[in-house]
Amino acid sequence: xxxxxxYQEVILDHYKHPHGRGLREPFGxxxxxxxxxxxxxxxxxxxLADDGTVVDVSYDGQGCSxxxxxxxxxxxxxxxxxxxxxxxxxxxxxxxVSSRGTVEGDEDVLGDGIAFVGVSKYPARVKCALLGxxxxxxxxxxxxxxxxxxxxxSAVPTEDGExxxxxxxxx
Amino acid sequence: MTTSVRVFDVTRxxxxxxxxxxxxxxxxxxxxxxxxxxxxxxxQVLDAERExxxxxxxxxxxxxxxxAEEATDAYENARAAIAAFVGADSDELVFTKNATESLNLVTxxxxxxxxxxxxxxxxxIVITELEHHANLVPWQELARSTGATLRWxxxxxxxxxxxxxxxxxxxxxxxxxxxxxxxxxxVAPVEELxxxxxxxxxxxxxxxxxxxxxxxxxxxxxxVDYAAxxxxxxxxxxxxxVLYGRRELLNxxxxxxxxGSMIETVTMxxxxxxxxxxxxxxxxxxxxxxxxxxxxxxxxxxxxMDAVAAHEHTLVEAALAxxxxxxxxxxxxxxxxxxxxxxxxxxxxxxxxxxxxxxxDDEGVAIRVGHHCAWPLHRHFGVAATxxxxxxxxxxVDEIDALAAAVRRAQEFFGxxxx
Numbered sequence: 178x179x180x181x182x183x184y185q186e187v188i189l190d191h192y193k194h195p196h197g198r199g200l201r202e203p204f205g206x207x208x209x210x211x212x213x214x215x216x217x218x219x220x221x222x223x224x225l226a227d228d229g230t231v232v233d234v235s236y237d238g239q240g241c242s243x244x245x246x247x248x249x250x251x252x253x254x255x256x257x258x259x260x261x262x263x264x265x266x267x268x269x270x271x272x273x274v275s276s277r278g279t280v281e282g283d284e285d286v287l288g289d290g291i292a293f294v295g296v297s298k299y300p301a302r303v304k305c306a307l308l309g310x311x312x313x314x315x316x317x318x319x320x321x322x323x324x325x326x327x328x329x330x331s332a333v334p335t336e337d338g339e340x341x342x343x344x345x346x347x348x
Numbered sequence: 349m350t351t352s353v354r355v356f357d358v359t360r361x362x363x364x365x366x367x368x369x370x371x372x373x374x375x376x377x378x379x380x381x382x383x384x385x386x387x388x389x390x391x392q393v394l395d396a397e398r399e400x401x402x403x404x405x406x407x408x409x410x411x412x413x414x415x416a417e418e419a420t421d422a423y424e425n426a427r428a429a430i431a432a433f434v435g436a437d438s439d440e441l442v443f444t445k446n447a448t449e450s451l452n453l454v455t456x457x458x459x460x461x462x463x464x465x466x467x468x469x470x471x472x473i474v475i476t477e478l479e480h481h482a483n484l485v486p487w488q489e490l491a492r493s494t495g496a497t498l499r500w501x502x503x504x505x506x507x508x509x510x511x512x513x514x515x516x517x518x519x520x521x522x523x524x525x526x527x528x529x530x531x532x533x534x535v536a537p538v539e540e541l542x543x544x545x546x547x548x549x550x551x552x553x554x555x556x557x558x559x560x561x562x563x564x565x566x567x568x569x570x571x572v573d574y575a576a577x578x579x580x581x582x583x584x585x586x587x588x589x590v591l592y593g594r595r596e597l598l599n600x601x602x603x604x605x606x607x608g609s610m611i612e613t614v615t616m617x618x619x620x621x622x623x624x625x626x627x628x629x630x631x632x633x634x635x636x637x638x639x640x641x642x643x644x645x646x647x648x649x650x651x652x653m654d655a656v657a658a659h660e661h662t663l664v665e666a667a668l669a670x671x672x673x674x675x676x677x678x679x680x681x682x683x684x685x686x687x688x689x690x691x692x693x694x695x696x697x698x699x700x701x702x703x704x705x706x707x708x709d710d711e712g713v714a715i716r717v718g719h720h721c722a723w724p725l726h727r728h729f730g731v732a733a734t735x736x737x738x739x740x741x742x743x744x745v746d747e748i749d750a751l752a753a754a755v756r757r758a759q760e761f762f763g764x765x766x767x
Contacts, residue, residue, distance in 0.1 A: 179373070180710050180761060184703075189762070215702055215718040216732040239732055241702035242762075305702060
């Protein structure tokens with residue numbers, strides 16, 4: 178029964194039929210995150226509109242059902258959101274899966290993400306669930322930082338078109 | 349007068365390991381198949397540590413009181429027992445924190461220009477694609493710091509060192525390889541690799557972490573120059589590793605870590621060093637752990653390493669047969685038990701190793717999942733992660749059956765039962 182609680186049907190559905198998978202253009206930043214203990218990895222791109230709306234999250238990678246399904250859920254939740262709200266959603270998901278089962282999670286905020294509450298009881302799997310979500314947060318921070326730099330360097334106009342490809346970092 | 353015949357009795361052996369009687373995950377009997385990561389410890393080892401700590405604990409090699417004398421005797425007696433166990437002399441055995449530190453000791457000294465065998469630009473280091481990161485990353489660092497070049501033997505499809513993949517030249521100064529792979533279980537052809545290294549005048553470094561706990565090993569007979577192994581993988585405590593070094597080499601080597609205990613004379617300007625092995629044991633060493641490792645060695649000797657190896661061979665045969673009989677399971681490594689130790693790594697079609705490990709854990713079966721600190725080897729086989737069952741003398745054929753049953757349950761759970 179424990180395993181049925183952990184691997185809820187909705188998780189296995191996202192694993193077998195992931196949403197938003199594949200790398201797409203345009204994108205504001207691309208990051209590559211790995212889980213060094215197991216070798217799971219994700220390459221993830223984020224595109225923000227000028228008004229700060231998350232326009233697209235695209236990704237590729239390989240890993241266990243938990244890491245792949247949670248990244249699929251991420252795209253469902255954050256695409257179309259203002260970036261501040263998206264980061265709040267990431268924080269709420271992080272809080273739930275890191276809670277050792279003490280925080281249930283709000284379906285209105287996390288959507289299918291609440292299915293990962295069972296993962297929080299297995300500390301070794303928390304990093305799996307967070308892989309894509311932390312990659313998203315990292316990519317957003319890089320885009321925002323770049324914009325700050327761009328504004329500072331506004332005397333030197335940046336070339337239009339090809340966005341900066343930013344190397345990721347290991348989690 | 350009666351003679352007692354020693355019989356390998358796994359039921360009696362298991363009674364020495366209290367942890368094996370516990371249950372996990374709501375009452376499932378523990379099936380511990382992760383001894384390649386760390387082995388469990390028998391009462392005899394725990395009792396020896398406690399006996400030492402409750403009767404003669406003191407800092408060794410210093411102090412003139414009776415406890416210091418007894419502690420030093422216990423520490424050095426353990427060194428002698430461990431040395432005899434691996435076919436070495438006492439003064440050829442250095443205690444370290446773990447096998448990783450042992451290997452780093454060698455690689456650091458090989459980068460020290462006070463050592464006549466030190467490496468430089470144009471020299472080559474040879475390892476294999478099978479190596480654990482502990483016998484890979486330190487060599488990368490040595491290559492970086494000396495300008496030497498790192499080369500390696502590839503692996504065959506069944507996870508052995510591919511002896512045809514590299515020719516050694518006179519530029520090769522050191523050849524380092526694992527005695528028994530912690531992933532594929534393959535036992536290296538030590539004699540042939542030593543012959544090849546000798547032919548070009550290279551030193552030989554053996555990672556013996558996965559061999560010493562599971563078979564009779566004699567470093568003098570193998571003819572290697574250095575060897576490293578860990579206490580915690582051979583029924584002993586964690587926090588103690590061993591470096592074997594040939595006497596002439598240790599004598600000629602400058603120290604790695606410096607400080608107290610490793611000196612001969614010290615002035616404000618300079619220091620001369622103690623002879624080996626003290627030269628390489630700076631500071632107060634781990635003492636009860638060494639005593640515990642000595643007890644582990646006595647425990648293994650009483651059972652007999654040939655009997656241990658024979659029992660584990662039976663387990664490997666059973667595991668290869670049981671896993672091989674499951675559709676959708678692929679063994680990463682030799683599929684027969686010849687020249688093969690008790691690490692059995694495998695992948696299951698359609699089920700990531702992490703998910704597999706989770707279901708097995710729920711059944712009480714403890715295995716390792718991931719890349720087992722051998723990422724390049726996993727890359728070679730095109731897999732990100734494998735599941736690994738690894739055995740020790742206390743495992744049973746019934747536990748192999750439990751492993752196979754749990755793998756089948758995982759296939760049912762994830763709907764990956766092959767048609």
